[in-house]
Amino acid sequence: DNDIGFDRTMLLKSVEVVEQKNSEAESDTPVAKPFNPYIFMGPSHNDSWPRGFPIDKLKDNFETDVEQSKIDVGDFPLSSVGVIQSVCNGDPDTDAVFRMTRPDSTKFTFDHSAKAMPLLVPSNTYTPYNAQATTHLYNAFWGLYLPISVPGRVTDIWRSYITERIMKDIGLHVVYTPPIVHHDRSAHDYLSDFAAERDLYDKTTKLLEFLDDWSSDASTLSERIYALWVGLYEHDYLGEQDVHAAREWLNTLIAIGYKFPDVHDNSNSSNPMSKSTTTTTSLFQVQPTIEGQPYRSFPYFNVDWESRPQNAVVKLILMTMDEWPLLKSWVMYHGKLLGYQNLYIIDSSTDTRCTSFLRYARDILGANVLFSNANLNELESLLTDIGQKVSGSSDFIMKVDTDEFLTVHDGNGKSDATASGVLEYLSGFAQNETHPLRLLPGNARVGYVQNSIPSESVCEKDIHSTPDNFPLNTPEDIDWFKAVFDSRQHIKRINLGGHNQSGHKIEKSEVTTQFNIVHYHWRCIEIELENTRRVLERHNYISPADSDEQVKVKLAKKFECSTEDVCNTCPLEIVFPSNHKARFYLQWLDCKEQTKKNFYAGKGNKFNTDLNDFLKESYERSDV
Numbered sequence: 196d197n198d199i200g201f202d203r204t205m206l207l208k209s210v211e212v213v214e215q216k217n218s219e220a221e222s223d224t225p226v227a228k229p230f231n232p233y234i235f236m237g238p239s240h241n242d243s244w245p246r247g248f249p250i251d252k253l254k255d256n257f258e259t260d261v262e263q264s265k266i267d268v269g270d271f272p273l274s275s276v277g278v279i280q281s282v283c284n285g286d287p288d289t290d291a292v293f294r295m296t297r298p299d300s301t302k303f304t305f306d307h308s309a310k311a312m313p314l315l316v317p318s319n320t321y322t323p324y325n326a327q328a329t330t331h332l333y334n335a336f337w338g339l340y341l342p343i344s345v346p347g348r349v350t351d352i353w354r355s356y357i358t359e360r361i362m363k364d365i366g367l368h369v370v371y372t373p374p375i376v377h378h379d380r381s382a383h384d385y386l387s388d389f390a391a392e393r394d395l396y397d398k399t400t401k402l403l404e405f406l407d408d409w410s411s412d413a414s415t416l417s418e419r420i421y422a423l424w425v426g427l428y429e430h431d432y433l434g435e436q437d438v439h440a441a442r443e444w445l446n447t448l449i450a451i452g453y454k455f456p457d458v459h460d461n462s463n464s465s466n467p468m469s470k471s472t473t474t475t476t477s478l479f480q481v482q483p484t485i486e487g488q489p490y491r492s493f494p495y496f497n498v499d500w501e502s503r504p505q506n507a508v509v510k511l512i513l514m515t516m517d518e519w520p521l522l523k524s525w526v527m528y529h530g531k532l533l534g535y536q537n538l539y540i541i542d543s544s545t546d547t548r549c550t551s552f553l554r555y556a557r558d559i560l561g562a563n564v565l566f567s568n569a570n571l572n573e574l575e576s577l578l579t580d581i582g583q584k585v586s587g588s589s590d591f592i593m594k595v596d597t598d599e600f601l602t603v604h605d606g607n608g609k610s611d612a613t614a615s616g617v618l619e620y621l622s623g624f625a626q627n628e629t630h631p632l633r634l635l636p637g638n639a640r641v642g643y644v645q646n647s648i649p650s651e652s653v654c655e656k657d658i659h660s661t662p663d664n665f666p667l668n669t670p671e672d673i674d675w676f677k678a679v680f681d682s683r684q685h686i687k688r689i690n691l692g693g694h695n696q697s698g699h700k701i702e703k704s705e706v707t708t709q710f711n712i713v714h715y716h717w718r719c720i721e722i723e724l725e726n727t728r729r730v731l732e733r734h735n736y737i738s739p740a741d742s743d744e745q746v747k748v749k750l751a752k753k754f755e756c757s758t759e760d761v762c763n764t765c766p767l768e769i770v771f772p773s774n775h776k777a778r779f780y781l782q783w784l785d786c787k788e789q790t791k792k793n794f795y796a797g798k799g800n801k802f803n804t805d806l807n808d809f810l811k812e813s814y815e816r817s818d819v
Contacts, residue, residue, distance in 0.1 A: 202273075202274065203272075203273055203535070203536055203561040204270035204271055204272050204273060204480075204491065204536070204561065205270060205271050205272075205273050205276065205313060205370065205558070205561070206268075206269070206270050206312065206313075206482075206488075206489050206490070206491070206557060206558075206563070207268070207269075207270070207271055207312055207313040207314060207315050207370060208235070208266055208267065208268045208312045208313070208314055208315065209266070209267050209268075209269065209271070209314075209315045209317070209479050210230075210235060210264055210265070210266050210314070210315075210317060211264070211265040211266075211267070211317070212228060212230060212317040212319060212320055227321055227403035227404055227406065227407035228319065228320045228321070229248055229249050229252050229256075229320065229321055229322065229399075229400075229403060230316055230317060230320035230321065230322040231244050231245070231248055231256045231259070231322070232245070232282075232314055232316060232322055232371040233245055233282070233305075234256070234259060234261050235261060235264075235266070235314050236282055236305045236306060236311075236314060236371060236373065237305050237306025237311065237373075238303070238304075238305055239302075239303055239304045239305070240297060240299075240300070240303055242257050243289065243293065243297075243303070244256060244289070244290075244293065245287075245288060245289065245322075245323050245324075245325070246288045246289055246290040246323065246325065246348070246352060246392070246395070247290070247323030247325075247352030247355065247356075247395055247399065248322075248323055248399075249399040249400045249403065250290075250292060250395070250396050250399075251400055252400065267479070267481045268312060268481070268482065268484055268487065268488070268489040269479055269480045269481040269482040269489050270479075270480050270482055270489065270491055271315055271368075271370075271478055271479050271480070272478055273332075273561075274334075275366055275367060275368055275478055276332060276367065276368055276369075276370050277331070277332055277334055277335030277338070277358070277362045277367030277368060277369065278324060278329065278330065278331055278332070278335055278338070278355075278358065278362075278367075278369045278370070279313075279329070279330040279332070279369075279370050279371075279372060280324035280325070280328070280329045280330075280369065280370070280371050280372070281328040281329070281371070281372045281373070281374060281375045281376065282305045282328075282371060282372070282373065282374050283305075283327065283328055283374050283375075283376045283377065283378040284303065284304045284305060284307065284374045284376075284377045284378070285301065285302075285303065285304075285377045285378045285379055285380070286300075286301040286302075286303065286378050286379065286380040287303050287305075287378060288325045288327060288378075289303075290348075290388070290389075290392055290395065291385045291386070291388040291389035291392055292389070292396075294383075294385050294388075295385050295386075295389070301380065304374075305373060305374050306373060307373050307374045309542075309550045309553070309554060309566040310486065310487060310488055310566050311373035312373070312488070312489075313370050313371065313372040313373070313558060314370065314371040314372075315368060315370055315479065316368060316369040316370065316371065318363065318368055321356055321359050321360075321403050321406070322355075322359070322369060322371075323352045323355050323356065324351075324355040324369060324371075325351045325352070325355070326341065326350075326351035326354075327376075327378070328375060328376050334365070334367060334456045335358065335362065335367055336448065336453060337361075337416070337417070337420060337444075337445070337448060337453070337455060338354065338357075338358030338361065338362070340354070340440070340441060340444045341354050342354060342433050342437045343434075343436060343437060343440055344433050344434025344435075344436050344437045345394060345433065345434075346391040346392075346394070347391065348388060348391040348392045348395070349391070349392065349394045349395055352395060352399075353394075353402070353432065353433070356399075356402060356403065356406060357406070357423060357424075357427065359406075360406040360409065360423065361416070361419065361420055361423065364416075364419065364458055364459055365416060365456045365457065365458060365459060366459055367456070372558065398432065402432055405426075405427075405430055405432070409423060409426055411423065413458075414458065415455065415458065416455040416456055416457070416458050417445045417448070417449065417455050419458060420441070420445060421441060421442060421445060424437060424438050424441040424442075425438055480493050480494065481493075483584045485541075485565045485567060485577065485581075486565070486566075486567055488564075488565050488566065490539055490563035490565060490581065490584075490585070491536055491563055491585070491588070492584045492585050492587065492588060493587075493588065494588065495587030495588050496508075496587065496588060500625045500626070501625075503625055504625065505622075505623065505624065505625045505626060506618075506621045506622050506623070506624055506625070507590045507591065507621040507624035507630075507632050508537065508588070508589045508590045508591075508621075509533055509537065509589065509590065509591045509592075509593065509601075509621065510533075510537045510538075510539060510585055510588075510589040510591070510592050510593075511529055511533065511537065511538055511539065511592075511593055511594075511595055511601070512539045512541070512578055512581055512582065512592065512593070512594045512595070512689070512693070513525065513538065513539065513540045513541070513594075513595055513596070513597060514540075514541040514542075514543075514574060514578070514594075514596075514691075515540060515541070515542055515543075515544070515549070515596075515597045516542065516543040516544050516545075516549075516729060516733070517544045517545060517546040517549055517729065518544075518549070518597045518598075518726065519544075519546050519548045519549050519552075519659075520548075520659055520661065521597050521598060521659075521661075521662070521715070522549055522552065522553075522597055523552055524661055524662055524810065524814075525597050525598075525600070526538065526540070526552075526553075526556050526560070526562060527810075527813040527814055528600055528614075528809065528810055528813045529600075529601065530556075530560055530561075530562060530813070531809070531812065531813040532601065532614060532617055532618075532809070532813075533601075533617075534561075535556065535560045535561040535562040536561050536562070536563070537589070538556075538562045538563060539563045539565070539581055539585065540553060540556070540562060540563065540564045540565065541565050541567055541569075541574070541577065541578075541581075542564060542565070542566050542567070543566075543567060543568055543569070543733070550566070553566075570733060570734075570735065571691065571730065571733040571734050571772075571773075572734060572735070572772075574691060575688070575689070575690055575691055578594055578689040578690075578691070579686065579687075579688055579689045581689075582594075582680060582686045582689045583685070583686050585682075586680075586682040586683075586686060587682070589682045590624065590632070590681075590682050590683075591632070591679050591680060591681060591682060592679075592680040592682055592686070592689075593641075593677060593678070593679055593680065593693060593710075594677075594678075594689050594690075594691075594692075594693025595677065595693055595712070596692075596693075596716075598647075598662075598714060598715040598716045598718075599677075599712045599713070599714055599715075599716075600614075600662065600712070600713040600714075600715065600806070601617060601710060601711075601712065601713075602614050602616065602617060602645075602710075602711045602712070602713055602803075602806060603616035603617045603619075603620045603709050603710060603711060604616075604642065604643040604645075604670045604709055604710075604711035605709065606642075606672075606709065611645075611667075611670070611803045611804070611805060611806070612643060612645055612670050612711035612713060612803065612806070613803075613805040613806065614805055614806050614809035614810075615805055615809065616709075616805075620632075620709055620710075631708075631709070632708070635679075635681060635706065635708070636706065637681050637684050637706075638678060638679065638680050638681050638684065638695065638706070639678075639679040639681065639706045639707065639708050640675070640676065640677065640678055640679060640695055640706055640707060640708065641673075641676050641677040641678075641679060641708060641710045641711065641712050642672065642673070642707045642708050642709055642710060642711065643670040643671060643672055643673065643709075643710070643711035643712070644670065644671055644673050644676050644711065644712045644713075644714055645667050645668060645669070645670040645671070645711060645712070645713045645714065645803070646667065646668045646671075646714045646716065646717060647662070647665045647666070647667055647668075647713070647714060647715040647716065647717050647718060648665065648666045648667065648668060648717060648797040648798070648799040649665070649717045649718060649719065649720070649794055649795050649797060650664070650665055650666065650718075650795075651795045653665060653718075653719070654718070654719035654720070654721070658719040658721045658722055659719075659722070660718070660719075661810070662713075662715045662718075662810065663802070663806075663807040663810050663811065665715060665717075665718055666799040666800050666801050666802055667713065667799070667801055667802065667803055668797075668799065668801070669801070670711055675694065675695065676694070676712065677692075677693050677694065677695075677710075677712055678693055678694055678695040679708050679710060691772065691773075713803065713806060717794070717797070720790075720791055720794045720795070723779070723794070724780065724783060727776045727779055727780045728746075728780060730773050730776050731746075731750075731773070731776060731777060731780060734772060734773055736749060736750065736753065736777060737749050737750070743784055746780070746784060747761075747781065747784045747785065750777050750780060750781040750784075751765070751781060753769065753771065753774075753777060754767050754768075754769050754777070754778070754781070755769060758785075760785070761781055761782065761784075761785035761786075762782055762785045762786040762789060762790075765781075767781070767782075
């Protein structure tokens with residue numbers, strides 16, 4: 196369903212597994228290969244495995260060198276994912292053998308850092324997944340049924356292998372994700388667990404061989420699923436009651452109107468694993484990375500205007516740090532406006548609310564999120580590199596800040612800029628040779644800016660109020676603010692502010708666009724001071740450990756001023772990166788009451804109804 200995002204891709208890592216052949220020299224038939232995802236998920240225990248991994252294959256698994264494995268990072272269509280399994284910290288789902296032979300087996304963690312990535316299970320393998328912290332997407336709903344004729348320690352594992360075999364016939368895959376839960380398991384009798392898991396130890400390898408050899412020429416998926424359950428009963432992996440229950444389950448799905456996926460023709464009469472195993476690799480797209488984290492760049496647009504997106508594609512680059520909850524408003528708004536896949540967010544947050552939300556934005560919504568502790572003075576080259584790499588899959592690129600919201604203004608001084616107008620402004624770009632954006636001679640600029648007005652009354656209630664609570668000034672026609680980079684031209688430089696290349700005013704001519712930035716920079720003075728100090732620290736102008744007096748000395752020195760009566764004696768005119776922030780913070784330290792009075796001096800009660808409605812809709816549509 197495209198409306199809820201199944202048309203997007205997931206950013207993840209992929210492992211290449213070389214097929215094993217049968218031992219007989221004359222046979223070219225691949226054998227079923229079990230895959231252990233744990234070793235690729237940053238486990239705290241070496242030589243670990245999930246419950247259900249065939250125990251007779253552990254030796255081969257332990258010889259796998261993760262560092263020597265070919266691991267790529269990129270993106271993969273969510274529509275081709277059937278099941279998502281999250282590992283868990285604490286006491287994860289391991290078998291009795293592991294628990295009885297490993298010290299601290301219940302004190303187990305996986306990599307859950309911000310940079311930890313989901314793992315795509317190779318399509319030519321089988322991996323066990325359980326019934327805990329597991330999501331079956333719509334196309335794999337038929338795989339929810341749990342066998343009732345085997346012990347509870349076996350049922351979900353059998354289900355996983357059975358489901359994986361059918362998913363190979365319809366092009367679906369399993370993805371493992373970093374931990375989203377911590378499991379404090381109730382007390383277990385490990386010997387009783389061992390006895391209940393007997394089938395896992397005795398039959399798993401043979402089950403995988405059976406599944407690997409099994410085929411069906413049934414034309415519908417429900418018939419094929421039922422045929423497999425019959426085969427499993429005939430080979431003594433399940434009881435007769437499961438055959439009847441599976442039939443009832445499939446009939447129930449049909450009765451409620453569930454739409455079974457279509458069966459792929461190339462798997463009708465033979466084992467799909469004997470075919471070319473490029474199914475996963477052909478769908479998986481390797482992408483460029485920053486510190487091992489992928490972001491979407493490919494595929495590039497075809498030069499044929501008919502085969503590319505019909506609307507102009509605008510990509511936004513954002514760098515942010517600890518700007519909660521404004522960050523959430525920005526992501527939700529622009530994701531709804533332009534598509535989450537067109538957002539590129541470089542984050543240096545230490546606030547776990549920001550990092551947790553951005554992982555959600557990356558893994559669930561589909562935004563490109565790159566966690567980095569790069570110094571502000573190092574970020575310009577990073578911004579430029581991203582812009583250059585994504586230019587082939589975009590028409591225009593803008594670098595904006597967390598308090599800047601993209602809209603469109605029609606040039607009428609009496610009207611507001613609108614969010615809804617953005618989609619109209621971008622539409623028809625590919626087919627209309629006279630589209631105003633196609634007539635631009637190259638890099639352009641944002642034509643208008645609409646500034647927020649600080650509201651002391653709003654801030655007294657909540658300094659973290661959402662943007663829609665703050666009044667706005669009238670949109671202004673400006674000479675210099677944000678650059679609109681033309682992706683068809685080589686991007687030489689994207690500076691920290693995202694300003695035009697020269698850094699100077701440019702003529703009001705054909706290089707002007709109808710883009711408007713609603714700038715929620717002025718909201719509450721507490722937030723402004725917090726953000727300002729953070730920026731100054733990231734420039735290394737001051738240190739986090741500095742006292743107010745030490746900060747005052749350092750900033751006054753940058754402006755070549757004395758620390759005495761700065762507000763009345765220092766012109767504060769020296770220009771350097773973020774000098775406006777240094778000027779504001781220095782004034783606050785020298786004359787707090789006057790600075791606060793000046794900050795809240797603006798008056799207004801004008802609100803942008805179109806923008807506020809769009810903001811509220813974005814919260815409702817994708818809120819967490």
